[in-house]
Amino acid sequence: MITINSYVKPESLEEAYELNQKRANRILGGMMWMRLGSGRVQTAIDLSGMGLDQIEESEEEFKIGCMCTLRQLELHKGINQYTDGAVRECVRHIVGVQFRNQATVGGSIFGRFGFSDVLTCFLAMDCYVELYKGGIVPLREFVCQKRDRDILVNVIIRKDVRKIRYVSSRRTKTDFPVIACGVAKAGEEWQVSVGARPMKAVLVTEKADERNAAEIAEKLTEQVTFGSNMRGSSEYRKALAKVLIRRQIEALMEEC
Ligand SMILES: Cc1cc2nc3c(=O)[nH]c(=O)nc-3n(C[C@H](O)[C@H](O)[C@H](O)COP(=O)(O)OP(=O)(O)OC[C@H]3O[C@@H](n4cnc5c(N)ncnc54)[C@H](O)[C@@H]3O)c2cc1C
Missing domain, CATH: 3.30.465.10 (Uridine Diphospho-n-acetylenolpyruvylglucosamine Reductase; domain 3)
Structure with missing residues (x-):
């Protein structure tokens, strides 16, 4: 359980920043993740009074x-x-x-x-x-x-002239993703982010040339390091990523 000693709703970012320099203090977002943690927070800093919700x-x-x-x-x-x-x-x-x-x-x-x-x-x-x-x-x-x-x-x-698609794979509805991919065609380049590897997302790129989607997806996936956890092995994640990326590239190739 997390224990909060005091709560402040600053009126300026400078005030919030100053408070946040103390290690025992914490900025609050929606607290959906933070509330699952443990430990003691000296001062919780609520940013909700500064119109930053637009x-x-x-x-x-x-x-x-x-x-x-x-x-x-x-x-x-x-x-x-x-x-x-x-x-x-x-x-x-x-x-x-x-x-x-x-x-x-x-x-x-x-x-x-x-x-x-x-x-x-x-x-x-x-x-x-x-x-x-x-x-x-x-x-x-x-x-x-x-x-x-x-x-x-x-x-x-x-805003630029890119086309983007997003896809994830989950073992069950509302669980964390086993793998997540953002696929974008930006000018003459494929820009692909791969997250839930299970490490944090990385961005890899390949030239958009005459190669087919499978070849490009293969090259993109080769650049990514995958790991294993309770949701899947690195081999499984890599296989999934390759297929998901290829499908999105195919769809974008049809659109462009
Ligand atoms: C059960 C569960 C399932 C989830 N499933 C998924 C999922 O499938 N996919 C997914 O993408 N996410 C998932 N999430 C994560 C969720 O979407 C949020 O990303 C997460 O709750 C953090 O957002 P928050 O507003 O609650 O931040 P908080 O919990 O309030 O804060 C998170 C951290 O960020 C810091 N922080 C917050 N705002 C700022 C700021 N403006 N500046 C500096 N530091 C700041 C806080 O101090 C804290 O350390 C899940 C979370 C939970 C609890």
Whole structure:
């Protein structure tokens, strides 16, 4: 059980950041993951009073506040039109509607969880995180960074001419994925993120040339390291990933 000694709802990010520099203090997202942990938190820092629960769309980008919920992503017309439903697909298996009404985008991305559908899908887009002190960092760099005490303020999806699809495989409905893949055709390149390996998602690329989908999927899968856990062996994950990636490439080849 997690024990929280005191609770603060800061009015500014500076105040939240200062509080978060103490190791015993913690930022709260939706608390859906954190509440399963144990230990003592001195001060819980609630970011919900700063209007960070909005999704703004402009001609160039979507700016998603860290306190937006997974349900907001699922229902957002602009994001799902731009991604052809890929973002909806990546969150729709996560537990249930009530859960998705609470779990936040900030907690999901900052956590950099190995099983994360959200991280996997966002990695296949031209995506950035805006950190309070660290500034705007490409998601593909942020994924590899060591966890620090900064605050994730916004997640930014830049609009480009890519086509994207998202697919995951689960042993049973609402379980964590055994494997998750985001497949994007961005100009002359295939950009593919593979998550739930079971390590956190990675991005691999291949030139989009005359090769068929099976050859490209084979080359992409070769670049990924897979591991084993209770949900599946590394060999099983690799076999699944190859098939899922090939199918998405075939579908995108037909569309483009
Ligand atoms: C039973 C269960 C099943 C799940 N299944 C899936 C699944 O199938 N697929 C999937 O993708 N996810 C799954 N998740 C994860 C879930 O979708 C969320 O990613 C997770 O709950 C974290 O989001 P949260 O808002 O609850 O964050 P919290 O639990 O509140 O926070 C998580 C961590 O991030 C930190 N944090 C939160 N917000 C910020 C911020 N803005 N800046 C800096 N640090 C921050 C917190 O301090 C904490 O360390 C599951 C979770 C649970 C509990």
